[in-house]
Amino acid sequence: MKVIRVNDYETMSKKGAEIIISLVQSNPETTLGLATGSTPIGLYENLIQDHKENGTSYKKITTFNLDEYMGLDGDHPQSYRYFMDHQLFNHIDIPKEQTHVPNGNAANMEEEAQNYDNQIKAHGGIQLQLLGIGNNGHIGFNEPGTAFDSRTHIVQLDESTRKANSRFFDSIDEVPTHAITMGIQTILESKQIILLASGASKADAIHKLITEEPNEDFPASALKQHDNVIVIVDKDALPDTNLKLTDGITLEDLA
Ligand code: GLP
DSSP: OEEEEESSHHHHHHHHHHHHHHHHHHOTTOEEEEOOSSTTHHHHHHHHHHHHHHOOOOTTOEEEESEEETTOOTTSTTSHHHHHHHHTGGGSOOOGGGEEOOOTTOSSHHHHHHHHHHHHHHTTOOSEEEEOOOTTSOBTTBOTTOOTTOOSEEEEOOHHHHHHHGGGSSSGGGSOSEEEEOOHHHHHTSSEEEEEEOSGGGHHHHHHHHHSOOOTTSGGGGGGGOSSEEEEEEGGGSOOOOOOOOTTOEEEEOO
């Protein structure tokens, strides 16, 4: 795992975007795994700007998003489908049918989860998966305690996650209690993973990610079992660089 520490959110977003743009340019038919949350918004803005200025095309790209709330339709402003359409897909040339977000309102959610996983496999897997990180170390919606060998599944959200995400809803009561998420194993099968983190609220999680051995109480630690992970953080998310790095972690400090 390579950790790159940069000055601020803008630099983090730009660095992450550069990796994705260069992959899309060298492999215009690649499959991307995408994430929601406030963290990747700046990266998506960079992709849109580059698409408009340099013409990088997404016509043949396929995307799979990590997760979706259960019980929200895709036109609900807090659904992740709505987020992706508005933050990215509507502003680039990707055909909508090549963009996949799990359906949080399927009649049979177990079947939806399995189909989603199968669709990823049918596309030959994900080349590059983008991730954020929850304050409690969740990736996608894989909360602490999730098995590292999990595949796409239904989860009950932690109260801490509902609280953190309630900032986007009118009240916490409106935050769904359940979600569908790619599993940790599904994520680990991506060829390359980029995790972004910005701001002091992520400092504890990033400290644990760097210093702890893999353990299921801290889902993001599973990424240490993958051999191609880049973590891009800003100074606030990693204030202390005098850390004892666990095996296999390198730190490049550009801040
Ligand atoms: C949500 C998403 C995660 C995301 C996390 C952090 O719960 N399911 O994929 O990484 O929150 O969000 P933010 O980037 O807004 O801090």
